[in-house]
Structures are given as structure tokens and as C-alpha cells.
Amino acid sequence: MRAYQLSALALVAAVLVGCGGNTKPVADLPEQQLYQQAQQSLNNGRYSAAVTQLETLDSRYPFSQNAENVQLDLIYGYYQVNNWDSTIASAGRFIRLHPDNAQVDYAYYLRGLANWQAGRFGLEGLDLVSISTRDLGATNAAYKDFNELITRFPQSRYAPDARQRIIYLRNLTAQHELEVADFYLRKRDYVAAIERGRWVISHYPQTPANYDALASMVEGYMGLNMDDRARETLAVLIHNKPDYKQLNGTTFKTRHLGKTLSLDG
Incomplete structure (x- = not known):
């Protein structure tokens, strides 16, 4: 199982690194070899390549012993390439299929982060645009995800960051x-x-x-x-x-x- 070592701040600071470059077609490799390649791509920050490899694994070997880890890695990969819709959909799928997985709190957290990002304007940090004037559908979804995380998993490593985000989101919604x-x-x-x-x-x-x-x-x-x-x-x-x-x-x-x-x- 991949160790998710990234801190909350590092996750939020996901930038364009790793998103560039063309991805090559995935060779017809044995499952374990392809899984190792995907892990190497993630470790090296080659997220676009990792997403392609993980999607292939998920499609070819949906019931393998690595299947749940592949799905978690894919959520993370989508997040790192700023594909919020796929992050949200993949996290929702994982939560639905594997509610008792030891890392399901991570899926809630990444879904919350993706909804958080989907509800923001790029210029907000410059104080040029107030997101309080726009529809808050994605922002409300982020609030729900973070609230469910801290309710179901109050001792999760991601709970402290989720609690701080909830405070911000409450103020924003108000x-x-x-x-x-x-x-x-x-x-x-x-x-x-x-x-x-x-x-x-x-x-x-x-x-x-x-x-x-x-x-x-x-x-x-x-x-x-x-x-x-x-x-x-x-x-x-x-x-x-x-x-x-x-x-x-x-x-x-x-x-x-x-x-x-x-x-x-």
C-alpha cells in the first residue's frame, strides 16, 4: 500500500508540476510490473503518466489484490493534475465500494479538497473577486465532505485540517x-x-x-x-x-x- 506522506498543506499547494509532458500509450505489461511503473511515476511527480497507468490498471485488473490501492492512487493522481471532477467521482466511487477500508478517510479528505478547489476563483487570492457572490454548490459539497470526515473519523490525521476548513467555509457561506x-x-x-x-x-x-x-x-x-x-x-x-x-x-x-x-x- 502506498504511504500517503504528504501533509495537508502540501496537498493544498498542488501546482502545475508533474502535469506537463506527453504520456505514452501503456504497454501490455503484467499487472505487478505496471503497478510498479505507476508507483514510480507518482514518486517522481509524473502525475499525468501515473494517471494513465493507474487508469489502465483499474480497467484491466479491477479485482486484483492491488485494486483498492490503485483506486486510492488514482484519486490522488487526478487531484495532482487538477482534474477536480474525476477526483470527486473517483473518491465517491471508492467510498461507496470500500466504506471499511482503512484509508477511506483519505478519500473523504481528497474529495473535500477537490470540491474546495472547484468552488474557488483563481483570482480570489488577489482580492479581485469575492467568491461569496457566486453559487456555492461545490463549496457546500466541500463543507459536507469535511464535516463527514471529522464526524466519522475524528482521530484521522486529516481531521485537524478539515476542521479549520469548515470554519472558513462557514464564514464564506454566511x-x-x-x-x-x-x-x-x-x-x-x-x-x-x-x-x-x-x-x-x-x-x-x-x-x-x-x-x-x-x-x-x-x-x-x-x-x-x-x-x-x-x-x-x-x-x-x-x-x-x-x-x-x-x-x-x-x-x-x-x-x-x-x-x-x-x-x-
Whole structure:
């Protein structure tokens, strides 16, 4: 069985190395010889060649003694060549067929990483694009994978990294919900904005997005001319975040209404 020695950080930092070069057709070799070639390709960072060799092994020898190791290596190979769809599909297949394998936590982890990568923009690291404004289907799938990993395998070597990613993903998902709330405020659908803010507070109570959720609710109530409810919510915001960006002392400045609201009337 291949020893998966890569740290979590090394996995996440998968780059273009090993992806270049043309892969040759796989010769009609005995299983063990082809398996050794695939292992050598992986060890040398020749991931495209390794994927071709492993796919051939998986197809020719689906019930061999190396079959489960080949499938795990193939998940890893797909991940290293940035083929997120194949990583996700292969990991799902492995989890379905081999739920009791000692390395099934690794399959969950790599599927989570692949969904993580599939849900990101390349320019996000430059702060040019916020992925909170896009559909979060793959991001939600990553959250589910990491959560299942830490639930089923709390002692897994991959669990600590998964827990940190879950925190990030919770914050991201909450921020996405607030982008929707802001959209409703701009469209003057104040009831929907208020409900979205409530939803964030209810489902993500430990995230920084709670303050933005309260602010969305204050502005939503103001849009409905429900100033008493707005002040009640404003008091909660001031108590929890007195230096919030839209506050000037006890006065709240809206983002879209062009109005202010003072806690003191």
C-alpha cells in the first residue's frame, strides 16, 4: 500500500508540476510490473503518466489484490493534475465500494479538497473577486465532505485540517447569504432582507457575519418604517459591535436608504 506522506498543506499547494509532458500509450505489461511503473511515476511527480497507468490498471485488473490501492492512487493522481471532477467521482466511487477500508478517510479528505478547489476563483487570492457572490454548490459539497470526515473519523490525521476548513467555509457561506440580503435591500424587498439576516444569525451564530446580518435587519426594518424594531436590533448591534463600520456612536447610517437612525430617537 502506498504511504500517503504528504501533509495537508502540501496537498493544498498542488501546482502545475508533474502535469506537463506527453504520456505514452501503456504497454501490455503484467499487472505487478505496471503497478510498479505507476508507483514510480507518482514518486517522481509524473502525475499525468501515473494517471494513465493507474487508469489502465483499474480497467484491466479491477479485482486484483492491488485494486483498492490503485483506486486510492488514482484519486490522488487526478487531484495532482487538477482534474477536480474525476477526483470527486473517483473518491465517491471508492467510498461507496470500500466504506471499511482503512484509508477511506483519505478519500473523504481528497474529495473535500477537490470540491474546495472547484468552488474557488483563481483570482480570489488577489482580492479581485469575492467568491461569496457566486453559487456555492461545490463549496457546500466541500463543507459536507469535511464535516463527514471529522464526524466519522475524528482521530484521522486529516481531521485537524478539515476542521479549520469548515470554519472558513462557514464564514464564506454566511457571507454569501449576506450578499443575497444586500441584493434584497437594493431591490427594496425589505422583508426578504430581514429574513435572510435572521437566517444567518440562526444558522451561523459564531461567525463574524452576524454583525452584517444585524445591520441588514436594521436597514430592512427602516425600509419598512418599523423604526421601533430597527432600534431594538440596532441596540443589539451596538452592544455586540460598538465599532461597527456603519455606526457613529449610537447612530446608524444605512447603505442604500440614504438615512440614519439614532438609538436615542
